[in-house]
Structures are given as structure tokens and as C-alpha cells.
Amino acid sequence: MAGPRIGVASLVQETNTFSPKPTVREDYTVLSGEEALRTLAGTNTEFAGAVAGLEELGAEVAPLLAAWALPSGRVTDETFEYLAGLLDRGLDRALPVDGLVLSLHGAMVAGSVFDADAALIEVARRRIGSVPLGVCLDLHANVTERMVELADIMVGYHTEPHVDMASTGERIARLVVKTVRGEVVPAMALAKRPMLVPAEGMRTDIGPMSEVRSLADSRTGGPVLEVSLFPVQPWLDVPELGLGVLVVTDGDLTGAGLLAEQLAGEVWRRRDRMTTPRxxxxxxxxxxxxxxxxxxxxxxxxxxxxxxxxxxxxxxxxxxxxxxxxxxxxxxxxxxxxxxxxxxxxxxxxxxxxxxxxxxxxxxxxxxxxxxxxxxxxxxxxxxxxxxxxxxxxxxxxxxxxxxxxxxxxxxxxxxxxxxxxxxxxxxxxxxxxxxxxxxxxxxxxxxxxxxxxxxxxxxxxxxPRLEHLEFRHAPKPLYPDDRAAM
Ligand SMILES: [Zn+2]
Incomplete structure (x- = not known):
């Protein structure tokens, strides 16, 4: 029996809204699906990991495209329209699919769209209808409720510094195939805390975040399919800014919500220890x-x-x-x-x-x-x-x-x-x-x-690295560590 046909697309950019340098079309490297299959094979990227995972599971890979730009300022509206068009046309060519793996960063802001990654997920959802849609994100993503509503499953990197891009792609690919085959029914819950962590304070190999990561790992298994911690990148002035914990369970929405809240609480408790050393x-x-x-x-x-x-x-x-x-x-x-x-x-x-x-x-x-x-x-x-x-x-x-x-x-x-x-x-x-x-x-x-x-x-x-020096206009208030006194 032929395996399910799964689309794979990657559209990655991390926005720093404090940067004066806008992200434009020329900043992107864009590969067609076939080019991406060829050039990215064997690299430590989500795209390559997802493809490898799908092939191992006997799924048919429908490669759509891979586009990425280095982090920079807001993506211009024109560039965002271009990216959305690439995804839309890629899907148009690939349909019908039984499922889709979408690799995004999760902290992209376009000129007039704060939650640009959610807007891309929406483009995909409109095209594919109700078939399973899995999204993999960078650990620095700012996960929003809109993203949770639009996707069936989301997972993030487990490491900072990031070394697990390919395995993250593989994890989301596996979950999408299991969902397509009816082996699991994903239920996903997000817990947020109004806090920012300096880049050096969120390492997962040492320190407070590594403790919470270990705790998350110890709770993963059985009905808990995935736990992702998102200590969002801090140079991002957007309305839903904050640390996120996302839990995916097999059919247990209440359990997912409780675990997400518990682990977000564990990070919050450690916030004063998440600093920049030296x-x-x-x-x-x-x-x-x-x-x-x-x-x-x-x-x-x-x-x-x-x-x-x-x-x-x-x-x-x-x-x-x-x-x-x-x-x-x-x-x-x-x-x-x-x-x-x-x-x-x-x-x-x-x-x-x-x-x-x-x-x-x-x-x-x-x-x-x-x-x-x-x-x-x-x-x-x-x-x-x-x-x-x-x-x-x-x-x-x-x-x-x-x-x-x-x-x-x-x-x-x-x-x-x-x-x-x-x-x-x-x-x-x-x-x-x-x-x-x-x-x-x-x-x-x-x-x-x-x-x-x-x-x-x-x-x-x-x-x-001094987050208290950033001037936020759109982020929620109070926000740690900026408003330490108010919390
Ligand atoms: Zn990152």
C-alpha cells in the first residue's frame, strides 16, 4: 500500500524589530522543492530532517520549497506577499496531499503583520483544508494563540545553542504521519508568561533552562507526545510577546494545558537566575x-x-x-x-x-x-x-x-x-x-x-544583552525584567 503523500515547505526568517535594516526579497535564498531536496540532503536543517523522517516511514514526499533569510529587521510587506505567494503556488502544484510539514521560525514580523508566521500557516490551511498540518519552530519563536488554532501539531527545537534542527524536522514529520494514519489525535495547549530571557540565559546545556528541559523530557512519553519550551528571542516588540510552553498530547487537551502551565511556572520560578554571565x-x-x-x-x-x-x-x-x-x-x-x-x-x-x-x-x-x-x-x-x-x-x-x-x-x-x-x-x-x-x-x-x-x-x-535598555511599545505590560518592580 502506498504511504501518505506529505508536503514539506520551509520559510524561515527571524525578525529583530529593533533593527534599522528591513528584510527584503534579495535577502532570501529560495530553492524550489526539487532543488531543496538535492541541496539540503544531509544538512542539519528541519527540511532535510523532515524529508529523511518521511522517507523512513514510507511516506511519499512532496517537496514544495525552501526559503530563508538571515535574521534582520521587519520583512517588508512586498516581501511578505512574495513569500505567501511562493507557498500558495507551491501548494497549488503539490495538491492533493494527505498532510503538510511547515518549517517556520516563529518570530517573523512583516511591515503590517505582527504575527507573520501565523499568516503563513493560514495560507497553508486555506489551501489544504482539514488534513493534518504540522509546524516546526525555532526555540526563539513567539508562539501565539492564532498559531495554535491554525496548526494541528507544533514542535520546537530542544537546544540552545541550536544543534537539533534536523531531528526537530524528523520529529514533526513522524507526528504528522501518525496523525494522518489515525494512530494519534493531537491536542495542543500553550501556556505563556510575561517574561524575556537574555540569549545567554536560556542555554539548554547548562543552567535553569536545562533543568526545565530535563523536567519536560521526563514528562514526555505515553500520552504526552511533545513538550517544547520557547524562551522567545527578546528583540521583538509585538503584542503577544512572552515565554511559551507548548504541550502536544494524544487527545488530552486538559492534560496538555495542565502540563504546559506547570512547566511555564517552573521557568517563571527560575527567572532571576536567567542572566548573562561574564x-x-x-x-x-x-x-x-x-x-x-x-x-x-x-x-x-x-x-x-x-x-x-x-x-x-x-x-x-x-x-x-x-x-x-x-x-x-x-x-x-x-x-x-x-x-x-x-x-x-x-x-x-x-x-x-x-x-x-x-x-x-x-x-x-x-x-x-x-x-x-x-x-x-x-x-x-x-x-x-x-x-x-x-x-x-x-x-x-x-x-x-x-x-x-x-x-x-x-x-x-x-x-x-x-x-x-x-x-x-x-x-x-x-x-x-x-x-x-x-x-x-x-x-x-x-x-x-x-x-x-x-x-x-x-x-x-x-x-x-541588556534587555532593560529596550523600549517596547507593543509588548504586554508589565514585562519581566523591564518591570521587575511591578511583578
Ligand atoms: Zn533561534
């Missing part, structure tokens, strides 16, 4: 680097981090490194399309050029004088534990060397938490004294030897 100003951070034997010594510039949706164009660490560490070998990076273009034809030559502030108007550019030692462009594959094998590009790039400092300038955002990005530019992170990454947590998975000593830089920016 937050240091640049001078302290360079002192710590000198006192440490760990190489490379990693400094996380989390406040201006492209994988948290910020532009990555603040050059403050260029100046700080020049002041505090001229003798140390430092690798650092900046997004500056104009400078990378100009340096592209200057390999071997000296340049004196202002860098920074291409998007964030409050950022002051700084002058860099040095030799352009390399330049290039084109795609390469990530090699770290998060997004292993994913093909990415940082547009046109160049390396400007000033004494011991190597500045990687790129025209598109770069993933500096992954060693492959540096190596693509001819730089070896393992030989640096200090590696400055624009990353909130992925570097922990990708540079495990440096993680224990790594410091978070205490700097301002659209993805600041």
Missing part, C-alpha cells in the same frame, strides 16, 4: 584575554549580531582593539557593502578608509588604515555544529590587516560564529589570540574549546 566592557574583556591561556579567546559582540537580526555594522571593537590590544592577534568583522566593494580590487594595496554605520545611523564610522591581503565572493558551506553543511555567502568580502588585527569586511552579513566563514577568507581562527564573533550563543557549539572562557561584550545595539 558581561564585560571591552577594556575588561581584553584584560581577561591576557590573563587567560585559552586561545582563541572568544569575545561575543552580541549587541550587534546579524544572527540576532542586528546589522553587524558597528566598528566599535576596531577602536577598542587598537587601544587595548595592539600586540594581540585579533580577528574581527564588519558589514560594510561600500568598503568591501572598494577593497575588492585593491588586494596587495594599502587603504585608508572609514568603516561602519552602513545601516545603523547612530553608529559612528571609524578610520582603518592597513593592507588588503585578500578578497573574494561566492558560496561556501558551514562546518560548525549549528547548521552543519548549510551553504551560505557573505557577498563580496575583503580582509584589511592593520598590524596584528585582521578585519573581515563583507557586503552581506557573515556568520562569524562558524569557523568556515573565517577560513573561507583565508583566516585561521585557531591561530588568533582573540576572536571577536558577532554571535549570541552559536559560538559555544562551534568553538567548544573556547566556550568556557568566552565573554559577552557590554555594548549597546539592536540585539543588546
Amino acid at each position: 558581561l564585560m566592557d571591552p577594556e575588561e574583556a581584553f584584560r581577561a584575554a591576557r590573563e587567560s591561556d585559552c586561545r582563541p579567546f572568544v569575545m561575543a559582540h552580541t549587541a550587534d549580531c546579524p544572527t540576532a537580526g542586528a546589522p553587524g555594522d558597528d566598528p566599535v571593537m576596531v577602536t577598542e582593539a587598537a587601544h587595548h590590544a595592539p600586540d594581540l592577534v585579533v580577528l574581527h568583522s564588519i558589514l560594510d557593502p561600500e568598503v568591501s566593494r572598494r577593497c575588492h580590487n585593491e588586494v596587495g594595496g594599502r587603504v585608508r578608509i572609514a568603516v561602519g554605520g552602513a545601516f545603523e545611523k547612530s553608529v559612528v564610522p571609524v578610520e582603518v588604515e592597513g593592507t588588503v591581503t585578500a578578497a573574494g565572493s561566492g558560496a561556501y558551506r558551514l562546518t560548525g555544529r549549528s547548521f552543519t553543511g548549510r551553504e551560505v555567502s557573505m557577498g563580496e568580502w575583503a580582509v584589511i590587516v592593520t598590524g596584528n588585527h585582521h578585519l573581515l569586511v563583507s557586503s552581506a552579513p557573515s556568520i562569524t560564529a562558524d569557523p568556515a566563514t573565517w577560513r573561507h577568507a583565508g583566516l585561521e581562527p585557531d591561530r588568533a589570540d582573540v576572536l571577536i564573533v558577532r554571535s549570541c550563543s552559536d559560538y559555544r557549539a562551534n568553538f567548544p574549546g573556547s566556550a568556557a572562557e568566552a565573554v559577552t561584550l557590554d555594548l549597546p545595539g539592536p540585539s543588546t
